[in-house]
Amino acid sequence: MADNHENNRPDGSDDDNGKDPFAEMFSNLFGGNLPGGMNPQDLPEDVQKQLGDLQNNPQAMQNMFRQMQQLMGAMASGESGPVNWSLAIDSARQAAAGDDPTVTGPRQQAVADAGRLAEMWLDQATAFDSAGTDFTAISRAQWVTKTMDTWKVLTSDVAQSMSEAMTRAMTDQAPEEMKSMLAGAQGMFQNLGGAMFGMQLGTAVGGLAKDVFGGTDIGLPLAGNSPVLVPANVSAFGEDLEAPEQEVLLFMVLREAAHIRLFARAPWLRGHVVSAIESYARGIHIDMSKIEESLRDIDPMNPESFQSQAIEGLFTPQHSDAQRSALEKLETALALIEGWVDQVVAEASANLPAAGALREMLRRRRATGGPAEQAFASLVGLELRPRRLRDASAFWAAMREERGVAGRDDIWSHPDLMPTSEDLDDPAGFTERRRLAEAADSEIDEALDKLLSGGFDEPDTGDSDGSAPEDPKA
Known part of the structure; x- marks a missing residue:
């Protein structure tokens, strides 16, 4: 730290310990001085001013210390994962x-x-x-x-x-020359x-x-x-x-x-x-x-x-x-x-x-x-x-009017009955849309059952004696 740096307290009195306030700040944060012996006076003038104002605000400095120490401590703790x-x-x-x-x-x-x-x-x-x-x-x-x-x-x-x-x-x-370093x-x-x-x-x-x-x-x-x-x-x-x-x-x-x-x-x-x-x-x-x-x-x-x-x-x-x-x-x-x-x-x-x-x-x-x-x-x-x-409140009010309390609440009995955004637009059409959907599902299930059980009639490929069907043009 530069010898010619004036060491004053925020209240204007001399610092009896002879410590540089910037050095103290970084010591509190990182356990040491600025990296590489950097002199705070070498920092840009506006940054020096901000740091100087910060040391005159003990509460702000304390908050910053706490947040930085938390962050550094968390990284050093070894706790891994997307969330600490x-x-x-x-x-x-x-x-x-x-x-x-x-x-x-x-x-x-x-x-x-x-x-x-x-x-x-x-x-x-x-x-x-x-x-x-x-x-x-x-x-x-x-x-x-x-x-x-x-x-x-x-x-x-x-x-x-x-x-x-x-x-x-x-x-x-990242630039190509840095990608190998970043990979590690x-x-x-x-x-x-x-x-x-x-x-x-x-x-x-x-x-x-x-x-x-x-x-x-x-x-x-x-x-x-x-x-x-x-x-x-x-x-x-x-x-x-x-x-x-x-x-x-x-x-x-x-x-x-x-x-x-x-x-x-x-x-x-x-x-x-x-x-x-x-x-x-x-x-x-x-x-x-x-x-x-x-x-x-x-x-x-x-x-x-x-x-x-x-x-x-x-x-x-x-x-x-x-x-x-x-x-x-x-x-x-x-x-x-x-x-x-x-x-x-x-x-x-x-x-x-x-x-x-x-x-x-x-x-x-x-x-x-x-x-x-x-x-x-x-x-x-x-x-x-x-x-x-x-809209959702109006939908449930319509279901209460149409179906009663039990009928309204029964809609929650299965995720397949979950109303959609379309149902919020048109509550009055919900029951009819649901009936049509259930009918379509029932028809599909019935057809699938017939297919699996062989219930569909096979196409006629010939007479009972095994001969080919008569050509009507013959």
Whole structure:
């Protein structure tokens, strides 16, 4: 480090230890000075200014240290794979930390009581029985822990495809003379990608933990097969509403319980949604120009800019036709799930004064997604929200009118009965289209049975005595 560099503290006083603040910064980050004895004064003037301003902001510097140390530590840990899950969990917990009150006994009791009442009301609104499990009130940090196994299922294939695409793109675009060297560094690229993806995924999941009301907000049972509620988020949502807190709580509990009933009575549904995500993941393609653009826009003065740039473009894939088809399947499934829950809860909460207003607010929230949900969508390229929620709700209302409660719910009995996007466009024609499809399937099955059993009449090739048929022209 240069001897003529002035060593001053951020407050203007002399540094009694005689340490260069830049050297300290890099020592904290990497355990040593700048590589190759580089002098910070040799850096570009604007970078020196940014580093100087950064050392005057202890909180920003602390955040940068923590993020860089996490990233370097994760790479050094030897954890391999498309996602560094240790880093993902740590980042999620940090993002969810802060104002996260512990669930008290009285609050737990209030949620449990609301759960029992909600189950009674739902018995009158759906043919699906209760799953028979009590409600549990949890904190935001507990929500992260309970849902992480499901995030692994939802994002592993996406991360794997992105890791492969990113490594392939970097290798393909490198100069010929560097390709042999890069081939030996693929493991390092993969570990770096896994650490970066884990950090960003954790940040997104931690952000969601501050927004969600329970374990089924995105249309999947993230927290398992038992209903859960995050009272802190329910209370925050109800602060600006005129509705009594107890009504808001009961409405949220109704929605969570309805989701749990649906997935319990249609066990194939979860796999249907996950398969759409896997189909999407298999076609991941990375636009390297976006990566370069994102890196140019990172502001060294703002450590959070690394996260925002990564979320906004660094890992965003480009959609192929096959992926658009998978996303349409996913969005239709999520719309049908949310539309059914919307309709069932509307019936179950008919006597709740604030139900109409709460229903409309949640419709808008679910259809547009909050900031944390949008961040997750930008990260993995998946928008886990129902674009056609209102159409789906109208479809289930039409089925209720036409078939009754049991007939409506029976549509969930088999994946082959799953309504399509066309059915959302024309609910009135669903039954007739389904009848025609079933008739066509029946005819095909009948013909196949005849073919296999030899039931079809063989063509006449001659008389019974074995002679050739008489030529009518003879």
